Amino acid sequence: MNNTTFKYLRPISPVKACELKDKYGESSRFWAGGTDLLLQWKEDVVCLDYCIDLSFIPDLDYIRKDSDAVSIGALTRVASIETSSELNHSLSIIREAAGELATPQIRNTATIGGNICRAAPSADMAPPLLVLDAEMKFVSASGERWVAMDAFFLDLNQTALEENELLAEIKVPIPPVETASCFLKIGRTVIDIAIVNMAARMTMDDRGILTDVRIAFGAVAPTPLRIKAAEEILLGTDVSTIDDTLVGKVSNKVGDEIKPITDVRGTAEYRREISRVLTKRAIENIIQTLQGRLNS
Amino acid sequence: MIKLKLKVNGNIHELEIEPHAILADVLKKELGLIGVRVSCGEGECGACTILMDGKPVLACMMLAMQAEGKELLTIEGLGTYENLHPIQEAFVEEHGFQCGFCTPGIILSTKKLLETKPDSTPSEIAMSLSGHICRCGAYPKIIKSVQKAAKKLEDNHGKK
Numbered sequence: 457m458n459n460t461t462f463k464y465l466r467p468i469s470p471v472k473a474c475e476l477k478d479k480y481g482e483s484s485r486f487w488a489g490g491t492d493l494l495l496q497w498k499e500d501v502v503c504l505d506y507c508i509d510l511s512f513i514p515d516l517d518y519i520r521k522d523s524d525a526v527s528i529g530a531l532t533r534v535a536s537i538e539t540s541s542e543l544n545h546s547l548s549i550i551r552e553a554a555g556e557l558a559t560p561q562i563r564n565t566a567t568i569g570g571n572i573c574r575a576a577p578s579a580d581m582a583p584p585l586l587v588l589d590a591e592m593k594f595v596s597a598s599g600e601r602w603v604a605m606d607a608f609f610l611d612l613n614q615t616a617l618e619e620n621e622l623l624a625e626i627k628v629p630i631p632p633v634e635t636a637s638c639f640l641k642i643g644r645t646v647i648d649i650a651i652v653n654m655a656a657r658m659t660m661d662d663r664g665i666l667t668d669v670r671i672a673f674g675a676v677a678p679t680p681l682r683i684k685a686a687e688e689i690l691l692g693t694d695v696s697t698i699d700d701t702l703v704g705k706v707s708n709k710v711g712d713e714i715k716p717i718t719d720v721r722g723t724a725e726y727r728r729e730i731s732r733v734l735t736k737r738a739i740e741n742i743i744q745t746l747q748g749r750l751n752s
Numbered sequence: 753m754i755k756l757k758l759k760v761n762g763n764i765h766e767l768e769i770e771p772h773a774i775l776a777d778v779l780k781k782e783l784g785l786i787g788v789r790v791s792c793g794e795g796e797c798g799a800c801t802i803l804m805d806g807k808p809v810l811a812c813m814m815l816a817m818q819a820e821g822k823e824l825l826t827i828e829g830l831g832t833y834e835n836l837h838p839i840q841e842a843f844v845e846e847h848g849f850q851c852g853f854c855t856p857g858i859i860l861s862t863k864k865l866l867e868t869k870p871d872s873t874p875s876e877i878a879m880s881l882s883g884h885i886c887r888c889g890a891y892p893k894i895i896k897s898v899q900k901a902a903k904k905l906e907d908n909h910g911k912k
């Protein structure tokens with residue numbers, strides 16, 4: 457148990473926050489909702505001499521929609537995402553994942569940025585953002601850059617963010633109309649972190665050929681990740697011809713590609729089996745939607 | 753030590769606290785609001801739930817500094833012993849508790865729920881209270897209490 461104190465800093469802009477990070481380096485941390493960081497600090501997992509509280513920076517808490525994308529400020533509370541009407545159609549999986557993250561009280565404090573930046577393998581916001589090809593805006597004292605969600609997670613609890621960078625925004629492109637998506641989470645109880653979570657998204661052309669396939673999993677590897685070898689099996693197929701054999705092939709591929717571990721929530725074998733099952737459910741759900749659209 | 757201006761139950765308090773002080777500790781120890789219950793201290797059980805700008809949050813999971821400029825409501829600000837809030841009345845009448853440790857938090861979450869969706873079904877009530885653990889297992893009576901509270905508030909036309 458940690459008994460030491462820290463200096464509390466309250467920057468009023470993202471750049472000011474990054475300047476503080478430049479100054480204090482690894483002994484400082486950005487504090488968003490604090491629902492992860494507080495426990496890590498109490499348990500002495502992280503070094504925290506300077507707490508840089510981001511919650512008083514205006515303009516990092518928003519959900520904006522324009523013609524081709526929905527932009528979400530990094531400090532947006534998970535509860536605001538859960539109820540946002542901007543996140544509809546195939547983007548509604550972001551809302552669903554938010555609604556299954558922790559408890560209502562935690563969702564009122566936790567931020568989407570904190571969920572992603574913590575880079576836990578089980579982060580519920582990760583699979584939907586991965587399959588929707590989200591782009592992340594990093595800000596530092598000297599400028600900004602964009603990084604694809606697919607290149608964001610590097611290793612267990614490690615992201616592409618440099619020590620002095622802050623995640624400012626998550627931009628989610630609006631997929632073409634002929635897209636369907638699905639988010640699934642298996643947990644011990646409705647409020648627990650995932651044993652396995654996953655999302656899938658598929659887009660077809662006007663003849664029903666799959667032109668884009670994304671499948672992403674959490675809690676089955678050191679980071680949330682896309683299972684590209686499984687995506688490739690479906691790419692280019694005709695949605696009206698997808699049968700049990702093909703679905704079985706894809707789900708077995710997922711089982712082969714993931715590297716689950718055994719922990720208190722489940723064994724590696726259980727996670728592998730559940731991942732196969734969730735793959736089937738997600739594909740069937742999506743294909744049914746897409747076939748329905750082709751026939752209507 | 754660091755200065756903090758905190759607005760709780762309509763009153764403004766000017767405090768000097770440790771920068772790392774947890775909100776629940778400040779409410780209990782500095783302000784004597786012992787209706788803020790701390791049980792697990794890790795965000796799992798919901799006993800420390802208070803309303804911040806009308807929304808349920810866990811006072812054990814945030815720094816007191818994070819609450820500056822917000823309106824906080826603890827159970828002490830909801831009703832008094834002589835003049836209970838309709839939700840409190842409903843919990844008494846329906847025996848929506850046994851030991852009562854989790855009750856302040858549950859009542860505050862109920863307040864928000866009934867403001868948002870007064871006609872919640874039992875399963876919606878259960879989902880919205882999923883962040884509260886009642887170790888006495890009073891859940892069925894808690895749900896009845898919430899339904900009765902909804903009725904009381906409706907009869908009052910939301911006077912309280």
Ligand SMILES: Cc1cc2nc3c(=O)[nH]c(=O)nc-3n(C[C@H](O)[C@H](O)[C@H](O)COP(=O)(O)OP(=O)(O)OC[C@H]3O[C@@H](n4cnc5c(N)ncnc54)[C@H](O)[C@@H]3O)c2cc1C
Nearest residue numbers: 488489490491492493558566567570571573579580623795
């Ligand atoms: C009881 C309980 C249940 C939980 N259940 C779930 C669950 O079901 N699913 C789930 O996914 N998570 C769960 N969590 C974990 C946690 O609540 C979420 O990950 C939450 O979204 C973290 O957000 P935060 O704003 O509180 O992050 P913080 O704790 O403030 O930050 C987390 C990390 O990210 C960094 N960071 C935050 N924002 C930024 C930024 N903008 N730029 C750069 N770095 C940043 C911080 O420095 C820190 O290292 C649970 C936690 C608890 C306590």
